[in-house]
Structure formats: structure tokens, C-alpha cells
Amino acid sequence: MRFSVLASSSKGNATVICGGNTRLLVDTGISALRIRKGLSECGLSIKQIQAVLFTHEHTDHVCGLGQLAKKEPLSIYCTRYMGQELRPIAENAVYTYIEPGSAVQIGDIRVTPFSVSHDATDPVGYLFECNGKKLGYVTDTGKVPRGMTELLQGVDALYLESNYDPDMLRNSGRPFYLIERIASNFGHLSNEQACEFVRSVAHGGLQHIVLAHLSQDCNTPQKAFNCMQQTLRELQLPTNLHCAPAATRLPWIQIA
Numbered sequence: 001m002r003f004s005v006l007a008s009s010s011k012g013n014a015t016v017i018c019g020g021n022t023r024l025l026v027d028t029g030i031s032a033l034r035i036r037k038g039l040s041e042c043g044l045s046i047k048q049i050q051a052v053l054f055t056h057e058h059t060d061h062v063c064g065l066g067q068l069a070k071k072e073p074l075s076i077y078c079t080r081y082m083g084q085e086l087r088p089i090a091e092n093a094v095y096t097y098i099e100p101g102s103a104v105q106i107g108d109i110r111v112t113p114f115s116v117s118h119d120a121t122d123p124v125g126y127l128f129e130c131n132g133k134k135l136g137y138v139t140d141t142g143k144v145p146r147g148m149t150e151l152l153q154g155v156d157a158l159y160l161e162s163n164y165d166p167d168m169l170r171n172s173g174r175p176f177y178l179i180e181r182i183a184s185n186f187g188h189l190s191n192e193q194a195c196e197f198v199r200s201v202a203h204g205g206l207q208h209i210v211l212a213h214l215s216q217d218c219n220t221p222q223k224a225f226n227c228m229q230q231t232l233r234e235l236q237l238p239t240n241l242h243c244a245p246a247a248t249r250l251p252w253i254q255i256a
């Protein structure tokens with residue numbers, strides 16, 4: 001299995017995941033043009049994507065969908081309630097509803113969605129499995145939801161939100177309600193919360209961590225990276241650490 005992050009930040013998110021002969025796109029939160037360009041950099045086209053999965057319906061996860069669906073017959077996987085939000089945007093797509101906790105097989109990849117804690121309609125994270133390898137996909141959650149730690153034990157790679165630095169958030173000059181929302185149980189994971197979660201699932205076989213969904217105003221790649229690197233040092237793990245860039249593609253990460 002391998003994956004490439006086409007973009008990730010509070011302003012837009014999309015990731016392509018390949019396993020066996022199956023190619024999935026997770027979220028379409030950048031323009032259709034950027035998605036096509038990113039896929040092309042991966043040596044792929046949208047026609048080669050078997051299914052598009054969504055974590056939730058916020059703009060930074062769906063904004064390219066309308067344009068993309070206009071030109072291509074998409075196969076969309078999402079929860080039923082999320083589907084109600086997506087259908088008006090992509091009427092022509094074929095929808096398959098998934099349920100948190102119930103695994104589905106999409107081609108060669110087994111996909112298990114799980115509930116996360118975020119102020120959206122039925123938001124989920126994912127566990128992807130192919131040929132005995134596991135990738136955990138966690139974004140947009142204000143806390144570590146019940147069951148996620150158990151489900152993601154033993155993952156070989158982790159795509160993990162590391163959204164904000166608490167000091168930068170407090171001093172951001174943003175309205176108080178917005179600061180409260182981001183830091184709440186239904187907002188986003190801070191750098192420290194991401195590290196705390198890694199402590200709970202860390203093991204010698206954890207090959208890669210990709211820090212994702214960094215806030216461009218309340219975090220810096222350096223702060224997020226340093227925080228996690230310190231945690232990995234303390235755990236004495238040789239895990240490769242990556243920070244997903246907001247504006248450019250993170251090249252393929254191969255899960256060995």
C-alpha cells in the first residue's frame with residue numbers, strides 16, 4: 001500500500017491511497033483542477049480512481065467535488081447523513097453508504113470507517129488495510145474518540161491531524177468563540193494531543209507518521225514536527241516523520 005497527500009491544511013485536503021489494483025481518493029477539499037494536477041503528478045487520472053471517500057462535509061474536504069463530479073461518473077463512499085449533504089453537490093455520483101465500525105471491501109482495500117468527534121454531520125476517520133498492511137487516517141477530531149486507539153493499534157502508517165499550537169491559537173487574535181471551537185472536543189487535535197495519541201498506538205513497526213491538517217495561522221510545520229519528533233525520540237522509535245505541505249503534494253509514501 002502507498003499513499004500521497006495532494007494537499008493538507010485547514011484550507012484544503014485530499015489524499016490518494018493505492019493498494020493492489022485499487023486506487024482511492026480521500027476528500028476533495030481543493031479545486032478540481034488541483035486534484036487533477038496532483039493525480040497527474042502521481043501518474044494517475046481521475047478515471048483510475050475506483051472510489052472517493054469522505055471524512056465529512058466541511059468545505060476544506062469537499063470544495064472540489066462539484067466540478068469533479070460534473071465531468072466524471074464518481075463512486076462516492078460516505079455515511080448516510082454525510083450523503084445528504086453531498087448529494088446536492090454531486091447529484092450524478094453513485095453513492096454507497098458506510099457505517100462507522102463496519103468494514104467494507106473496495107477492490108483490494110478493506111476500509112473500516114470509525115466515528116470521530118467534530119462539529120460536522122457524522123464525521124469519520126478510516127482504517128485502510130491491504131496485503132496485511134494498515135494505514136490509519138485521522139483528521140478533524142477534537143479529541144481521541146472512544147474505540148479509535150484500539151482500532152488503530154498496530155498500524156504501519158498514520159495520517160494524523162496536528163492542527164494547532166495552543167499558544168499560537170490563544171494569541172491568534174481570532175474571535176473568542178472560534179478559539180473555543182477549535183480547542184473544543186468537537187474541533188481539532190493540537191500538536192500535543194496528536195503526540196499523546198501516538199504514545200497510545202506507538203510500536204516498533206510504525207513506519208511512517210504524516211502530520212496533517214496544520215492550521216496556517218495557528219501552527220507552523222516546524223512546531224508540529226518538533227513536537228512529534230520529541231515524542232518519537234522519547235519512545236525510541238525509528239518512525240519516519242513527514243509534514244504534509246499545504247500547497248504542494250507530499251510524494252508517495254510506501255508502506256513496506
Ligand SMILES: [Zn+2]
Binds near residue numbers: 056058118120
Ligand atoms: Zn472539519
Ligand SMILES: [Zn+2]
Binds near residue numbers: 009061213
Ligand atoms: Zn478540515
